[in-house]
Amino acid sequence: MAKAKLFKAASPLLVLALVLALTLVPVAAPQAVSAAEGQQAVTGTANSSNVAPSITTVTLKNATYDAASEMTPQITFALNMTISDNNTLDDISTINIAIYYDTGVGTNGTRPSTWTSSSWDADECAIYNWTKANGWAMVNGSAITTWALNGTINSDTPSDLTLTEDTWSLAFKPGKLAMEAGGGDTDEWCFCVNVTDATGATAEDISAVANSMSAYLGIVTTVSSISFGDVAPGATAAIQTPGSHILGTNVTSNDAYELKGNSTSPWTTGTYTMTLTGENTTPTGTRQFALTIDDGGDASGHPTTAQAVNTTLSQITGLGSVAAPTTAATVSEGTSDTSLYMDIMLGNDIHIGTYTGTIYLQAINA
């Protein structure tokens, strides 16, 4: 009887427990999803998970899109970056690219610490970027540079962003001072590509298939002609025009270079001639002259260490291996400037007249 009373008293609890059990069953059971053959339908709302982008390949191409492993300053190249994103390419928001010099082949060097113009260094590191909002840009800040974005071809982006993989192409021209690198067993240039998607997920790839950089060498003289003024036979004269007594050379180079000089012979008035001796002493013969040159001189323009100029090219002493001009980070590019001093020495029996000749200067990648 007592048991019957207890059951009677506890019956509301059992009812409640039964209700709770029935309520909980659907919570533990899996959601029903239709499963049909082929492309299947989903019952309910489903969201994709974000998948980080990845970089499939980074390849250097020339302006006709043939594979290249060597860059040439002031020539247009394309850096093709094949990028994939399983959330489609529309998910890609930013691509940062550093093209940088590395002294140790195979190490891939160290990529710049930032993707801003503070890492820009005309002879060692160029930075470009692509953003979904603004497209391509060169990140050189206020530094004046001969690196360039685009050229004979233009940078490009995938036309169909619904694909999961396609190629971004950065067209660029290396600057004149981009450090020469031999590739192979010596030094090289690397490409670092950093991709970010809309959620901030990133991928990074450093590619350095021993990419080399060709030598670039350009020379400009400060004047197109010089004059030794009026010189008497047996006398010596320095450059009189320009009035600085200097033949200036401005060399733009990304590698060490050598400077050579020579002269035509004979020099002529049209009627009379005089012949170059190729010696650095006053000629003793008739209708002869000598030329000397040096990269040092006094205030009057006379060479410090006079070297003979001959009819064949010969190295100007001290200029056998001139270091390439370099730049610091964020700084504009410059040239390597050399002042040349020259003397003319005349022999005897030279006819009066205005003589014409040519002095050649040759810059060679040393």
Added chain:
Amino acid sequence: MRLLLSTAKRGAVLAPLLLCLMLSWLLLPLPAQAQGGIAMSGTFYHQNFEIPQGVELSAPSIYVVVFNQGDEEFGVRMSSETPLGVDISFSEDDFSLEPGGQKQVYVTVKVSEDAIPGDYELLICAQRLSAETEGAVGISTSVAQKAKLKVLGESAWVEVKVLSPTGEPVVAQVRLFKLIEGRENEFAMSTSGTLEAKVSPGHYIVRAYVASELLAEESFAIAADESKSITLTVRTIYFGGVGVVPHYYTETGELAFAQVVYTLHNLYQPMNDVEVILKVTEDGVPSEEISVLSLGTLDVGDIGGSYNYIPQGGWQSGDYGFRLELYVGGKLYTTTLEHKLSTGLAPTPINWPLIGGIIAAVAVIGGVVYLVVRRRRA
């Protein structure tokens, strides 16, 4: 420049005349503008030629570029310095450059049968041509590059052909590089899909490109008097951007379906009867094969595709594998790697309102039981 010279006769009679002459010549104008502005770059400088006797070497990657950095047009003359039996020729010997202009000049090195084997240095020079100025000492500038040359008396023979997976010839760009001191030096190039070359003994790498994409390469070594035939097989249709993206129910967080995504690249020519099959494995056991794409013709270019996969029997806990296979004309052409997706029974989501309700209900029941027991005792 003006150069006034007198004879050795130093008579006092001549002095006034000489002075007059000097003064008159001093008044002559002199050109003072900068001269030069010529520059040169290019790959010739890095070349390390190793050429057998009787071989002419030229390639698109062997060139120099001459620039006009100045503000006036000038002419340029190309020249070279070579050892006996070796000739250098240029794609252009003489040309003019506008201010800011540039000219890419391709370089060919020809080693005659009579060239003496040995190590040499080559030099090429771009000379700015200047008109001689009457009465002046003109300044003329030039720029030059050097390269190394080794002439060899021994040689070998290489034949390369590019074929499709079905054995048909493919018109491809073939480039042959010699490896010297870790650097690739281009030795020969063809755009026909075949290449034959007399080469120097050594280590080489040959590459095949279609639509500028590297599709095959092979490294090999060849000894003197050896003949070698290389076949490069290229797949001109390939998958890219393949992945499996899981999608989850918003409400429960459970796996709803796996989206298999891919991009199909066709580089070479339209292909007929193309089909893509999705093969699925469950814990390594093949479970399903589904045709996800079927085309009468696959045109050249890129197409993207995706497939939302749900197992016929619903998702089970385990590892699913997904692989795409491309069939052309009913024959397997290429496949992707297998992409994995691990699933488990998704944890039951916590329904905090329900749990709160249960706790409240238990508290109420407890209270009711307490009150009933207390009344009976009373």
